[in-house]
Amino acid sequence: MASGGSDVQAQQELPKVKNRVDVQVGLVGDAQVGKTSLMVKYVQNVFDEEYTQTLGVNFLKRKVSIRSTDIVFSIMDLGGQREFINMLPIASLGSSAIVFLFDLTRPETLSSIKEWYRQAHGLNETAVPLLVGTKYDLFVDLDPEYQEQLSRTSMEYAQVMDAPLVFCSTAKSVNVQKIFKIALAKIFNLTLTIPEINEIGDPLLIYKSLGNIRARGEEISRRPSPSVRTSF
Ligand SMILES: Nc1nc2c(ncn2[C@@H]2O[C@H](COP(=O)(O)OP(=O)(O)OP(=O)(O)O)[C@@H](O)[C@H]2O)c(=O)[nH]1
Numbered sequence: 001m002a003s004g005g006s007d008v009q010a011q012q013e014l015p016k017v018k019n020r021v022d023v024q025v026g027l028v029g030d031a032q033v034g035k036t037s038l039m040v041k042y043v044q045n046v047f048d049e050e051y052t053q054t055l056g057v058n059f060l061k062r063k064v065s066i067r068s069t070d071i072v073f074s075i076m077d078l079g080g081q082r083e084f085i086n087m088l089p090i091a092s093l094g095s096s097a098i099v100f101l102f103d104l105t106r107p108e109t110l111s112s113i114k115e116w117y118r119q120a121h122g123l124n125e126t127a128v129p130l131l132v133g134t135k136y137d138l139f140v141d142l143d144p145e146y147q148e149q150l151s152r153t154s155m156e157y158a159q160v161m162d163a164p165l166v167f168c169s170t171a172k173s174v175n176v177q178k179i180f181k182i183a184l185a186k187i188f189n190l191t192l193t194i195p196e197i198n199e200i201g202d203p204l205l206i207y208k209s210l211g212n213i214r215a216r217g218e219e220i221s222r223r224p225s226p227s228v229r230t231s232f
């Protein structure tokens with residue numbers, strides 16, 4: 001057998017080697033907002049109506065492929081009870097994105113985001129923040145005035161945090177995959193073609209003008225523009 005020919009053959013038979021990139025994403029927010037439900041739905045496509053309190057930190061992995069690259073998400077889910085706040089570094093340090101979740105039916109969980117953001121962003125300023133309102137399936141049945149007020153307040157929070165805003169329902173599979181697609185796009189500066197949803201009453205999906213600071217530590221002084229609020 002001619003050695004040159006067999007070399008070529010051998011190369012052709014080698015399995016294609018994929019690049020692998022590990023991405024850690026932290027989930028934080030008050031107890032029972034739906035952090036574990038979102039993670040389990042995204043990774044295992046299962047939704048459980050029963051509540052099981054997270055004690056400390058849970059984590060699950062999911063692999064997604066983009067062309068020749070495998071992205072391995074490690075999702076760190078921190079129990080929302082105050083007693084677990086000392087474990088916030090596990091969900092924050094090392095995360096490329098931190099998802100701040102609140103329950104669309106409990107406005108006090110949105111107010112709490114100030115403190116979650118202060119603490120998590122204080123530990124990791126370079127992580128891309130995302131603001132996610134959960135239980136959209138219950139929210140749509142609430143008073144339209146309440147929906148409008150909460151939607152507007154959420155948008156203000158998103159501006160201050162410079163965080164993409166997504167309303168989702170894990171129970172009814174609304175915008176669940178998109179949260180992680182947006183996280184990935186913001187982390188790696190990729191272009192996304194998902195249409196935005198801006199209408200009050202709809203499951204908001206606003207990301208184009210938010211969360212675009214790359215190398216956030218360096219560029220933070222360039223933003224925000226004077227018209228944008230800078231504190232809660
Ligand atoms: N209707 C509805 N219920 C939801 C949704 N997501 C979560 N839930 C319910 O909300 C409750 C709390 O959900 P969890 O995911 O356990 O909340 P958590 O944020 O992980 O709570 P902690 O672990 O205590 O921090 C459970 O009973 C879920 O079934 C949703 O999209 N719609």
Ligand SMILES: [Mg+2]
Nearest residue numbers: 035036053054
């Ligand atoms: Mg939990």
